Amino acid sequence: MRQAHEKEDRDVTSHPSRRAVRGAFVTTAAVVAAVLPTTPATAQPSAADALAKFNELSQKATQLNQDKLKAQGDLAAKQGELDRAEATLATAQEAARLQRGQVDLLTEVSYSGARFNQLSALLVSDSQQDFLNRMSALNVLAADNAEAMQKLTSAIDAADAATRTADEATDASKKLLAEIEQKSADLQKQLNDARTQYDSLNASTKSSLKNAGDTSTIQAPPGTAGKALQFALDQRGDRYVHGATGPDAWDCSSLIQAAYRSANVSIGRTSYDQAKAGRAVSRGEVKPGDIIVYYSGQSHVAMAVDSVRAVHASTEGVPVRIADIDSIGPISVIRRISD
The missing domain is CATH 3.90.1720.10 (endopeptidase domain like (from Nostoc punctiforme))
Structure with missing residues (x-):
């Protein structure tokens, strides 16, 4: 029997027409083998898998939502700081306006030709006491103006620094909020995909999820x-x-x-x-x-x-x-x- 099979195989491979038939059979088998999977096909996600993915994305969305709310709160706080800084600056500017009047008065006298100093006080004084009174008034005025200008400068510097700080903080908060908004948008797309999977759940599962318990x-x-x-x-x-x-x-x-x-x-x-x-x-x-x-x-x-x-x-x-x-x-x- 074995010899008969060997002879048949020799006959198939030796005869040209038979070789063609065998070749065609082998080619067809190869095509079929290429089309059919050699391993089991990947199963579609189960309803449980879809729900698990949906829950995972929802949990991420919850965290992003909390991040976004925090950024909004930070932004409101920074805006409050900016408002206070601007109020401080406005107060300092008003102080500058009032104190500058005294400085302008001295400048005006100086430009009119009078040297409001010790020599001019001596020259225009009627007596020694008059001179002392003028010098005392001059020193008081100079001291007051120096103190006022120092306070004014400090207040403006402080307000400017506060404004810069608040502006920087506000810009940072806005940038953070923009980043979170982008993350929210990206996650929304993922969440939409999860909802598609969620929609594939059977009615009883959906009913269970929607149940208020x-x-x-x-x-x-x-x-x-x-x-x-x-x-x-x-x-x-x-x-x-x-x-x-x-x-x-x-x-x-x-x-x-x-x-x-x-x-x-x-x-x-x-x-x-x-x-x-x-x-x-x-x-x-x-x-x-x-x-x-x-x-x-x-x-x-x-x-x-x-x-x-x-x-x-x-x-x-x-x-x-x-x-x-x-x-x-x-x-x-x-x-x-x-x-």
Whole structure:
């Protein structure tokens, strides 16, 4: 049998027409092999992968949003410094105008031919006492003018320096804001891509994400922290929007700021500022109303409902709702605003 197969192979390879047929078969097989993948095709991203990517980009957007808000706050502060510097300069310029009148008077007398000095005082004096009076007046006037000019010069120099400093700071803040705006624009494109993936999720997954979760009545404790917590709980179901400040849409830090504002406590606008508010407490000490700041960059913030749960505005596409404290993200710091 083996000899028969060998003979057949010899016949195929030796006969010209048979060689052509075999060559055509080999060529066709090579083409097919080139077209068909030699390894399994790369699978399309799963719904879970798309959601994970969306969450990743949203978290970056949250940090950029906080950076942008901080830059805007810095810009406002620098503008305040500039306004104060300009007010100082205006005061100095008014002082210059008043003091310059005395200098102009002396200059005018000097140009009219009178030398207002010791010799001229001696020549025009009627007596020794008159001379002394004139010299005393001259010295007082000269001293006053010298002091006034010195103060004027110092004030103008200080105001000019303050103005330059404020201008430089304002330019730096504007540049920073422009950079962050560009980063926001770049991230927006990535976020749009993530939304496309998000849109591919099945209906049940989307419904789960849009669910406001536990909206049952929760009794907040009395006091300042309890009042702030009650405000945050009342916003459950509201939308998350980067930069929003209510009343029906929030970002993470605006919700916390508004909650404490409702309790007549002023805290910073950004999660960075809120991470420094009040005093630090440990994870085991958490109680209602405490502020919980997440991630190493401190870019997200929530409010403790109790020792286990927190309410927060989490990310775009997800409403304000309650979540397990430790499931939200890695905790950076916990702050207690009011005992």
